[in-house]
Amino acid sequence: MSGPVVPGGAPDTDSPGCTACTRRTVLAGAGLAAVALATGCGSGRAQQGPxxxxxxxxxxxxxxxxxxxxxxxxxxxxxxxxxxxxxxxxxxxxxxxxxxxxxxxxxxxxxxxxxxxxxxxxxxxxxxxxxxxxxxxxxxxxx
Missing domain, CATH: 2.102.10.10 (Rieske [2Fe-2S] iron-sulphur domain)
Incomplete structure (x- = not known):
């Protein structure tokens, strides 16, 4: 059984059984989360204590x-x-x-x-x- 097909036609074999995500999707999501943290688009303080x-x-x-x-x-x-x-x-x-x-x-x-x-x-x-x-x-x- 092959995984989902990523752009370019190759199956995504890194996430067996995952039919809704690809490695690229996961990496893109992680990249966006990192940008959000770096630009301060979250809530609360980044670190606690004095x-x-x-x-x-x-x-x-x-x-x-x-x-x-x-x-x-x-x-x-x-x-x-x-x-x-x-x-x-x-x-x-x-x-x-x-x-x-x-x-x-x-x-x-x-x-x-x-x-x-x-x-x-x-x-x-x-x-x-x-x-x-x-x-x-x-x-x-x-x-």
Whole structure:
């Protein structure tokens, strides 16, 4: 008994008994799932627990996006630090850039202030979710 036929006419023998999927279908689905995770199209945080960032890594007047943790850390003025969720409240995309004192979501153009995460340009109407921070041994600790 042969498996389903893949484009090009060859049977898919890697999945015996599977009549609805091919190896290409499975691989394509896995690739799409990886893209969704990488672009932040899921919900919740990628990793749990406190995150530590050396304060020297956070530029004054700007910030840093920690994609693996779905966080944004900012330092609007020297010695003042903030942390926010990197998930845009508009439709759940991850913010992807910090420039000109703004945290930007390129999915739909929303922009947020680096000092409070407030929406300054829509379509987002809600602020980025604030995260608790503390300073310890030259590191910003984000809970």
């Amino acid at each position: 995150v530590r960032v050396p304060v020297t890594d956070i530029p004054v007047g700007g910030g840093l996006i920690l994609a693996a943790h779905r966080l944004v850390v900012t330092q609007p003025v020297a010695g003042t630090f903030h942390a926010f969720s990197a998930v845009c409240p508009h439709q759940g995309c991850s913010v992807s850039e910090i420039s000109d004192g703004l945290i930007q979501c390129v999915c739909h153009g929303s922009r947020f202030g680096i000092d409070d995460g407030a929406p300054l340009h829509g379509p987002a109407r809600e602020p980025l979710s604030r995260r608790t921070t503390t300073l310890a041994d030259g590191q910003l600790v984000i809970d």
